[in-house]
Amino acid sequence: MQIRTDILVIGSGIAGLTFALKASEFSSVLIITKKDSAESNTNYAQGGIASVFSKDDSFKSHVQDTLDCGAGLCHLDAVEQIVKNGPELIKDLIKFGVNFSKKNGKFDLGREGGHSVNRIIHAKDSTGKEIERALLHKMTRSKNIKVFEHHSAIELITEHHFKKDFSGIRNCYGAYVYDEKKNTVVAISSLLTLICTGGIGQVYLHTTNPSIATGDGIAMAYRSGCNIANMEFVQFHPTSLYEPRKESRTSHSFLISEAMRGAGAVLKTARGKEFMKKYDKRAELAPRDIVARAIDNEMKKSGSNYAYLDITQLGKSKIIRKFPYIYKKCKEIGLDISKEFIPVVPAAHYICGGIISDLKGKTSLNRLYVLGEASMTGVHGANRLASNSLLEAIVFADKAAENCKKEITKIHFLDINIPGWDDSGTMNTEEWVLISQNRNEIKEVMSNYVGIVRNNIRLKRAFKRIELIRKEIEEFYKRTKVNRDLLELRNMALIAYLVTKSAIMRKESRGLHYNTDYPYKLKKFNKNTFISINI
DSSP: OEEEEEEEEEOOSHHHHHHHHHHTTTSOEEEEESSOTTOSTGGGOOSOEEOOOSTTOOHHHHHHHHHHHTTTOOOHHHHHHHHHHHHHHHHHHHHHTOOOOEETTEEOOBOOTTOSSOOEEOSTTOHHHHHHHHHHHHHTTOTTEEEEESEEEEEEOOGGGTSTTOOSOOBOOEEEEEETTTTEEEEEEEEEEEEOOOOOGGGSSSBSSOTTOSOHHHHHHHHTTOOEEOTTOEEEEEEEEOOTTOSOTTSBOOBOOTHHHHTTOEEEOTTSOBOGGGTOTTGGGSOHHHHHHHHHHHHHHHTOSOEEEEOGGGOHHHHHHHOHHHHHHHHHTTOOTTTSOEEEEEEEEEESOEEEOOTTSBOSSBTEEEOGGGEEOSSSTTSOOTTOHHHHHHHHHHHHHHHHHHHGGGOOOOSSOOOOOOOOOOOOHHHHHHHHHHHHHHHHHHHHHSSSEEOHHHHHHHHHHHHHHHHHHHHHHHTSOOOHHHHHHHHHHHHHHHHHHHHHHOOSOBTTBEETTSOOOOSSOOOOOOOEEOO
16 A cells, blocks of 8 residues: 655654644645654653743853753854744744733743753743643644654665665655554655654653653664764653652653743752752753763662652642643652652753754755654754754744755656565564563663763673674564554664664763773863764
């Protein structure tokens, strides 16, 4: 079976939906998403969007905060692009129906770690959910957008699927997609394809990401020959809710927004002592890499499984007004955060690397674009400044839509029929049980050896084990009919391999990559280097 569409969008987060709405004005758009259309990392983003709206702020200040946080690896042109285009595109979101929090008729600007002023536009503590709601509602009114839910992309379609021994410049002609409900594989042919698949958090035991964040887009692009870079820079959010009574250690961790620290919350040890001033003069408002390492170090020193976040001084009424979602969630587990400290633990949150793109979202594979967390635009460098991710998504979605409008008039569908998916092979149930155990082992290895603090011995041990797991899964995949669990497991193994290999290749400590065998020697980084891995 084959389906044709002008533009195929893989993923339904803020990047994919924003692009689809703009692109639907000049073409047909088909969105595929693994679960329901509202399930994405965007939906779990509590904090907000960083942008310049205050008279006390400036583009120069926002750019500098981003560069400082990125530890010398940010691309200045990409940073300036999101900062300068941000305010107008946020106004577009408001036109789409997003209701941001206001105070006295103006944006109620919050502050988060690494920012020198208040510039976080938010919808209380459910910003991502509000943006997703508005975009999905707007999308239902477009006749040019179709959404296929419960569809998982398997592989990008390139020349190697229908030309033997092809060695020229590759193009992307769509993707093979698994329909979970019908248990079939369909070839979707497109003039242009966009990867908007989000992050990789599920390769770790503790993550703020939903279950769908298995790095599918990055893995597919890598297998198709795209350039990938900076995979070693995995951001751990300093504060996810520690829930010891959870039955599964691999459960999705509830995010405790950084905006809480911006509102005055203080980190404390398990014994109730403040500690952040020992690590950075900005204390709780230091960038995430510094705060996460500080918490990790204090936990190891005390032998505790968590640290505390104290927001009690804000008072119950203000807590409920500013953080209703967090207050309600904690109340459900018997924790009154207006009176009690919140137990927190760092959790995998955001990948700063990914598929290399230019300022228009174009990748090294013709006809293929990438947006959002799956991309490596150069905005985030070695460490993402809080709330810059949603900003990057809407700005690059706008730029990609502009470029696609021009490009789509110059290309055409292939005259040949794309080969159907070869699903020969059978699944041995007993063997699948053994292979599926690799999912937990990947998480254990990555958390223990490729986490917040690393060293050469741990990385080499992790690489050896991950490479063995990856080969086992790949061999099993080649002789087995696809299903979503197998597709995700295959992608997770490759992502773990790429992160670990990149970490081994970087012979320094920088930003989110902290290797005790290469301690920090300089406060400023002058050399703009990135680790690129090609197939």
